Amino acid sequence: MAAIRACKHAISNPRFDSNSDLCVINAAGSRSLSFQRRRIRSVLSSNGDIKSSSTGEAFVQVPASPAMLASMPMKRPKKNVCLFYCEEMREIAERVALESDAIELRSINWRRFEDGFPNLFIPNAHGIRGQHVAFLASLSSPKVLFEQFSIIYALPRLFISSFTVILPFFPTGSYERMEDEGDVPTAPILSRFLSNIPLSRGGPTSLVIFDIHALQERFYFGDNVLPCFESGIPLLKNRLQQLPDSDNISIAFPDEGSWKRFHQQLQHFPMIICTKVREGNRRFVRLKEGNPEGRHVVIVDDLVQSGGTLIECQKVLAAHGAAKISAYVTHGIFPNGTWERFQYDNGVGPEKGLSYFWITDSCPITAKQVKDRPPFEVLSLASAIADAIQI
16 A cells, blocks of 8 residues: 555656656555556546556556665576587587577587597687686596596686586596595596686686585585586476376485485475395395385486396385386486386386386486387486576
8 A cells, every 4th residue: 555655646746757667556565667668557546546457457657766776676687608518418508508599509629639639629719708608518438538628628718708517417426435445536536627627707617517426525626616506306396297196206215315415305295215224245225214005106316327226126115015116317327228127117017117217318328328218208407507507
């Protein structure tokens, strides 16, 4: 009501101008400004009340004071970004560019000398001066590390405004521990490589990583980079909402580590926690808490390699009465084609087959291999990457 009285007062003011900015008052009395110059669409009635439009809003013309403008939330304009990519990430880079008109794809000439060392060239290097630049990387094997780090270290030196590296999968994340003296954990080593990316004119490099394996690894990075840790779990949640039995979903974690990483994002689902038990030289998966009976249980973890733990977890859940079993991992690594171990439940039962196995395209080689092969479905990170570039 106070807002309506203010608008009435403004209209009665001799300085009221029919071409000034509009104040929109909705039924709840909240205000918003229209910054388009247009004529008033509603006026006071004969008894001084405000006439409402057919949409239920009253449109009253008031001068937009600096105080009112300052109180209005302003939508941040998108920055234009030049997106470079390695060859392995070409398809996902193209999908990222389709997500936003503010993202322009730029190519790199990935060549090699006869001795195998990289012969690299960045076309139109002068053209990216003063631009925001991003690089979509995939450190999927040791043989591509040197060539991609060569590009990552070169781009910030080209007088760019800011630099962002998107590394969807941090490949050495599971090698962060020492069990015996002499073990060499490679996760902190790769973090050190990334922490020494040269500064751009805009300062430290932004480093975007999805679902890093161990939570403590975020502290491995130095002050020359600004790590931004994103997750593929929102993609899973959107997909689960589309299932016909979405009201019968339970989330299972194969160990306490995966529960620590993901339970906050999935807390509105009933949860089941499994644990690994060592007996002699063998490790077994056991049900720790939760009840899978009659439920469609989705096993959630950050990555899968051979798939042994997931299969053991699947057997335990089926033995405890799960009606359906599916799985989700952000990073489907599957070395040597181990994805073939997972069967589709087309009637064989949850103890032998999965209804769905969702992975993202963070590991594009695997994503291509399992495409259109049930139970696998690939959830693309393209939209999440496009959003992260704008941070």
